[in-house]
Amino acid sequence: MKKIIFILSFLFGFTSLYSQKLSSNNSKAIKNFNEAIKLYENYNYLDAINKFKKAINIDPLFIEAYILTAQVYSDLNMFDSSIVYYKKTVEIDQDFFPNAYMFIAKFSYMTGKYEEAVKYQELYYNHYKLNPTQRARAKIDLNIYYDALELYKNPVPFKPINLGPNINSIYSEYSPALTIDDSTIIFTRKVPVKDKAMEQEDFYQSKKLPNGNWELAMPLLGELNTPNNEGAHTISADGKILYFTACNRSDGQGSCDIYRSYKIGNTWTKAENVKELNSVSWDSQPTLSADGKTIYFASARNGNMDIYVAHMQKNAKWSHPQPLPDNINTARSELTPFIHPDGKTLFFASDGHGGMGGYDIFYTKKINDTLWTTPQNIGYPINTHKDDAFLFVNASGKYAFFASEIENGYGAYDIYMFEFPKNIITTPVTYFKGIVVDIDDNKPIIHAIAELFSLKDASIAGKAITDIDGSFLLPLPAGEIYALNISAKNYLFYSEHIELIEAYDSLDPFVKYIYLRPIKKDQIMVLNNILFDFDQATLKPESYVELEKLYNFLVDNPNLVIEIGGHTDSIGTKDYNLILSEKRAKAVYDYLISRNINPQRLRYKGYGDTMPIADNSTEEGRKLNRRTEIKILYNN
Structure with a gap:
C-alpha cells in the first residue's frame, strides 16, 4: 500500500490514509474503491480504472474515485481521459482538491490545448488555498502557458515537403545533414537485421540530381557502417569528415561516445573514438562548425543533459569540452545542437525553456566565445506539444530539414524540408567550390591545400584539401572580406580576393577551375x-x-x-x-x-x-x- 498511500498523501495533503473520511458513505462504492487501490498497487491499471468507475457509478459524487481515476489515466499517458475526470472533480467541489486545476492545465498544455491550459492555471493560481510557495510555482507555469498560447496564436509559415521515395522508405529515416552546397545528404535509416528480430541504424547517402531531385539513397561505402548502430551525426562543410555517435563499443569511454570517420575517394574509413571529447558518461549528437574549428555536442557528464563546446587546437586535437552558459543550459535537458554554417546561430532542443510542451527547438546567437543571446523559440507549428528536435538549416537559411511521423508518409519517420522563417538567419552563407588542375596538362592536383583567411583579423576561416578529382569546397559567410590561397608542392600558390560585404546566399556560389602553375x-x-x-x-x-x-x-x-x-x-x-x-x-x-x-x-x-x-x-x-x-x- 505504500505507493498508493504516497499518492493519496500527495493528493489530499494528509499523512494517514485511514484517518481521512471519504466523501462517500456507500459501502459498495467504498468496497470497489479499496479494491481499485489494491489493483493499482499491483500495477493492474486498467482493472483499477474499471473498479474506480464502478465506485463512481454507484456514487456519482465520490470525488476521491474521480481523482484517482484521473491519476491512473495520467500514469498511462492517457491525458485527455485524465482531464475529463479532473474536471469532474472540480465540478463536484472546486475547493476539495485545488491541484485538479493544476493537473488540468498541465495536461492541456501537454496535449496542445493552450487556451484550456491558461484558463485552468489561472484558476489554480488564484485559488485561496495555495501557500506562497505553491503560488510562486503556479506563476512560473502560468507564464509558460501564456507564452505557448502567444506562439500558438502567431504561427510561422510551415509547409513541410516530403523528400520522396529516393530518400524515404518503409523504414524510419531521420537526422538529415547536408554539405554546404546542398548537393549531398547523409541521414540515418533504421533497418531490420536479417534473420533477427531487431533493427540497426546505418548511414545512407544521396546526391542531388541536376533536376533538383535526389538520387536513390545508398549505404555509405567503406568501414563506417557496422553491425552495430551509428547515428546522431554531423558532416564537415565539404562532406569529407563525419562525426557521429555510437554506444557500448569495446573502445568506448562511456555509454555513448563520439566517433570520427574520413572520406577517401568514395569510401569511408573505419571510425575512431574521439577520446578528447568523450567522458565516462553519455556523449552524443555532435555538430561541427563550417570552418571545422568548433564542435558542439550534448553530454550527461555532470548529471544533466547539457550542451558542450570544444575547439580545434594546433595539435589537431580538440580542447577540453566546456559547458555553454546557464542562459542556454538549464536544470532540465538540452539536446540535439546544430550550429549553422554562419558560425553564430545555434539551434538546440530543450524542455527547460518553456515553449509549446515537451522538447521545443530554440535558437541563440553567439556574441563572443563566452556570451550568447537569450534563446528564442523558433515558433509554432514547427514546435508542437510533442517532442521536437534534430533540425538542420541549410547555408542560405532558406530551408530546414527534419524528420517526422506526419501522416501519409512512406514509413514511420520520414525526412521533410520546409521554407525556414526569414528573420532567424541574418548572415547567409555561400561557398567557394573549386577544381584545382595543372595549367599545362589540365590534370587534377590531389592534396592541394585551400586556405581561406578573414582579412579582418587574419584568422583562418576555412581549410580544405583537394580530393582525387582536384575538388574542394569552402563555406563563405557573408559580410566578410577573404583571402583565398591554394598551394601544392612544386607549384606557385594561387591567390584570390573575395569581398562579401553585401549579403549573398548559397544559390550564388563561387564555382571555378583554378589553374596552378608549376614552379619554373x-x-x-x-x-x-x-x-x-x-x-x-x-x-x-x-x-x-x-x-x-x-x-x-x-x-x-x-x-x-x-x-x-x-x-x-x-x-x-x-x-x-x-x-x-x-x-x-x-x-x-x-x-x-x-x-x-x-x-x-x-x-x-x-x-x-x-x-x-x-x-x-x-x-x-x-x-x-x-x-x-x-x-x-x-x-x-
Whole structure:
C-alpha cells in the first residue's frame, strides 16, 4: 500500500490514509474503491480504472474515485481521459482538491490545448488555498502557458515537403545533414537485421540530381557502417569528415561516445573514438562548425543533459569540452545542437525553456566565445506539444530539414524540408567550390591545400584539401572580406580576393577551375591580396596574410630567386605610375627582408601602367591592373 498511500498523501495533503473520511458513505462504492487501490498497487491499471468507475457509478459524487481515476489515466499517458475526470472533480467541489486545476492545465498544455491550459492555471493560481510557495510555482507555469498560447496564436509559415521515395522508405529515416552546397545528404535509416528480430541504424547517402531531385539513397561505402548502430551525426562543410555517435563499443569511454570517420575517394574509413571529447558518461549528437574549428555536442557528464563546446587546437586535437552558459543550459535537458554554417546561430532542443510542451527547438546567437543571446523559440507549428528536435538549416537559411511521423508518409519517420522563417538567419552563407588542375596538362592536383583567411583579423576561416578529382569546397559567410590561397608542392600558390560585404546566399556560389602553375623560370603569379591605399605605397594591414604566405613559399623553396613586380592602372602620368609601382614593389621586398629572406634571392621593379592585363577604360579592369606579381627568375 505504500505507493498508493504516497499518492493519496500527495493528493489530499494528509499523512494517514485511514484517518481521512471519504466523501462517500456507500459501502459498495467504498468496497470497489479499496479494491481499485489494491489493483493499482499491483500495477493492474486498467482493472483499477474499471473498479474506480464502478465506485463512481454507484456514487456519482465520490470525488476521491474521480481523482484517482484521473491519476491512473495520467500514469498511462492517457491525458485527455485524465482531464475529463479532473474536471469532474472540480465540478463536484472546486475547493476539495485545488491541484485538479493544476493537473488540468498541465495536461492541456501537454496535449496542445493552450487556451484550456491558461484558463485552468489561472484558476489554480488564484485559488485561496495555495501557500506562497505553491503560488510562486503556479506563476512560473502560468507564464509558460501564456507564452505557448502567444506562439500558438502567431504561427510561422510551415509547409513541410516530403523528400520522396529516393530518400524515404518503409523504414524510419531521420537526422538529415547536408554539405554546404546542398548537393549531398547523409541521414540515418533504421533497418531490420536479417534473420533477427531487431533493427540497426546505418548511414545512407544521396546526391542531388541536376533536376533538383535526389538520387536513390545508398549505404555509405567503406568501414563506417557496422553491425552495430551509428547515428546522431554531423558532416564537415565539404562532406569529407563525419562525426557521429555510437554506444557500448569495446573502445568506448562511456555509454555513448563520439566517433570520427574520413572520406577517401568514395569510401569511408573505419571510425575512431574521439577520446578528447568523450567522458565516462553519455556523449552524443555532435555538430561541427563550417570552418571545422568548433564542435558542439550534448553530454550527461555532470548529471544533466547539457550542451558542450570544444575547439580545434594546433595539435589537431580538440580542447577540453566546456559547458555553454546557464542562459542556454538549464536544470532540465538540452539536446540535439546544430550550429549553422554562419558560425553564430545555434539551434538546440530543450524542455527547460518553456515553449509549446515537451522538447521545443530554440535558437541563440553567439556574441563572443563566452556570451550568447537569450534563446528564442523558433515558433509554432514547427514546435508542437510533442517532442521536437534534430533540425538542420541549410547555408542560405532558406530551408530546414527534419524528420517526422506526419501522416501519409512512406514509413514511420520520414525526412521533410520546409521554407525556414526569414528573420532567424541574418548572415547567409555561400561557398567557394573549386577544381584545382595543372595549367599545362589540365590534370587534377590531389592534396592541394585551400586556405581561406578573414582579412579582418587574419584568422583562418576555412581549410580544405583537394580530393582525387582536384575538388574542394569552402563555406563563405557573408559580410566578410577573404583571402583565398591554394598551394601544392612544386607549384606557385594561387591567390584570390573575395569581398562579401553585401549579403549573398548559397544559390550564388563561387564555382571555378583554378589553374596552378608549376614552379619554373619566367612563371608569374599575381598576389591578389597585397593591398595599398589609393595613391599610396604603404602596405594595408590586410596584406599581411598574403605576405606571410609568400614568406612561407620562399622558405619552402629555398633555391628560388624572384622578382617582385608592381603594376598600376593608367590613371596618372606614366612617370608617376612608374615611381608608385616601384615603391609598392619595394614595400613587399622590404617586408621579406625584415623576415630574413636573403636579399640575393629578391629583385623588385616597377612597371607602372605598361603591362595591363585588363581594359583600363572600366573600373573593374583598372582594379585588375593594380596588382603585385612575382616572377620566377631562377629555380635550381
